[in-house]
Amino acid sequence: MTLSMQEMSDRFELQDLIVGYCYAVDNRDWDALDEYFTQDALIDYSEMVGVRGGLTEIKQFLVEGLSPILAYQHAVSTTKYAIDGDTARTKTVCYNPMTVSQGQSSDTLVFGLWYIHDFIRTEQGWKISRLYEQKCYRINVPDWLAEQLPS
Template identity: 50%
Template structure:
């Protein structure tokens, strides 16, 4: 049986994951300062992005996300392991993205896992490490495929 503290920790971590998805979908990249630790390591390379620190990732997102005309991040299957003031997580994400193409628009579907490390700070739980693990990509426009 989970203790009240364990239940609270899990709910806070799940809320953190939702806050991340909301910040990305609303393109409110400054909100990521309240989601990640200052020394966070973030790796989006599995899905074609970059790896870097929080400042580098915010710059990347500011440049990359406006290319897409619509997108959503749906998270689920949160597998969380809490050990005191640290935790690990594996979170499923379904990410449809609308891509402008010559013919108009095309919706591609990305399936991935976030492999996370979390740390409790004086301001609450934060993501200290996030790495994407690819599950699938469907209907990706040809110009976006690796050469």
Template identity: 45%
Template sequence: MLSLEEISDRLEIQQLLVDYSTAIDQKRFDDLDAVFTPDAYIDYSVAGGIEGRFPEVKAWLKEVLPNFPIYYHMLGNVDIRVDGDTATSRAICFNPMVMGGDSGQVYFVGIWYVDEFVRTEQGWRMSKRVEEKCFDKLL
């Protein structure tokens, strides 16, 4: 049986996953400061992105994502494991992205987010995000 603290921790972490998706989908990249630790490691390389520390990746997101006029994140099968002041999660993400220009093509991306979290004075923050590829297809 889960304790109230563990239920609360899981809900806070689940909200971080939603906050990440909302920040990206609404192109509010500064909102990511409340999701990641300042030194978080992020690896988007399986879907053609970059890997590095949060400040570098945030700058890259601001530069690259406006090239896609429409996209969204849909998360599911969220598995959160809490161990004291650290936690891990694994969540499936379906991320269709409309390509810019006149092509009208859609890049369909299916990935797993494999994440690590730490409890900070400001609450839970993501300290690591690595994407694992399920599929991608350009239509």
């Protein structure tokens, strides 16, 4: 498969958006998310944590929903790209370990998922117009947290 210079450039830009999103969440830099998403973006975490909404709602959810999580890190890899002019879709593996606490003790758990991103090319460059988290697996989720998550 031979890629044009434009396709290679597009892939690098799309990958930077995916990684930028992960770093913003890992650093709890909620305002940085504005840089990566369109204003009308739909962010759908319904399979993983039961939440879906626009950027404003999701930022508020992240502030509140990630408070019991002491540490987390997104490791993304093996992205598949489908670019069609000024729109694109990617599917990316995400390995997401977390340390959670409910008071006295802490647990380390792992979420495995796929990020499915839709992108649109804007005057400011590529932006994420939709993010969907597709569930793959969960490991070592404590009971108190499992009760809050969709099955």
